[in-house]
Amino acid sequence: MIENLAAIGSWLRARAENLLAAMLAVMFIVFIIQIVFRYLLNLPIGWTHEISVMMWLYLVLFGTAFVVRDSEEIRFDLFYAAASPRVRRGMVVLTATTVVVLFTISLPAVIDYIAFMKVQRTAYLKIRFDWLYAIYGVFAVAVIVRQLWLGINALRGVDPVSVDPLKSTSGV
Template sequence: MRTLSRFANVVAAGLLAVIFVAFILQIVLRYVFNWPVGWTTEVSLLAWLWLVLWGAAFVLKDREEIRIDFISANVGRRARMGMGIVGSVCVVVLFAMQLPAAYDYVSFMKVEKSSYLNTRFDVLFSIYIVFSVAVIARNLWNIVQLCRGKDPAADAPLTPGSAL
């Protein structure tokens, strides 16, 4: 599992490096050589899209997500676990419902290509399908963990007597 986590982090760092290099290259080409190019902007935007969705799917841990917890922070562990299960079930259902339409749309985008890189949009936007499947899988795992008495967001097991 650690190897996969490292791989996910390396991919994210690589995408960030691509954005940085493209940005610097764009500045140098425009202001030093007076040669404005558009492909660097396209590379930066596409790498940003992949970085955000890749990071949310594989790098960000549950305890690192931003949560509005003013309700769950003021209830007991059992209620918090129940709220976590309900929330995760809702996420699984909603993402599963949108997945066929998202797949159809991404597949349809094979008819379009990017302006400068001449890459098909279905390839560029395929990261959204990967992201959706990862969100579903993560929330299914959260449901299992919560039913076992562990809180994935806290990254610490709940007390033995508090399981549902």
């Protein structure tokens, strides 16, 4: 059962990475189109800017919610690596509790704001802003779930991944 869930999780993660790569490709292609139209053809177009901004927004929030691992998150590695496993677990619990409380408090206002934004649309493509900003609600829920998981594991005594400050990696 656990192996099946792990396999499904790995497959979903790979598809999320594929989606991020596609978003990056779209953003790059649209950026090149924008340069060609503006500087070579002297015909500035606005829809390319809108798509670039949308892709960047979704790249960052979707990527952080579903692709970036905890080991790839930004932290003060010098302090974290120098701490004992027990202190590291305490750091994780403190951080997770703070993030869960703050994101949970803000979640109703976030959802209200996203729902409110249905009255506005983007200038060129006429995409409703509630559809555009919905990714932040997904991101907020994903952050809450991830931090709850990390905090509970730390309370159960699972040692967070040790960090070697002398080892430089890409997070893989």
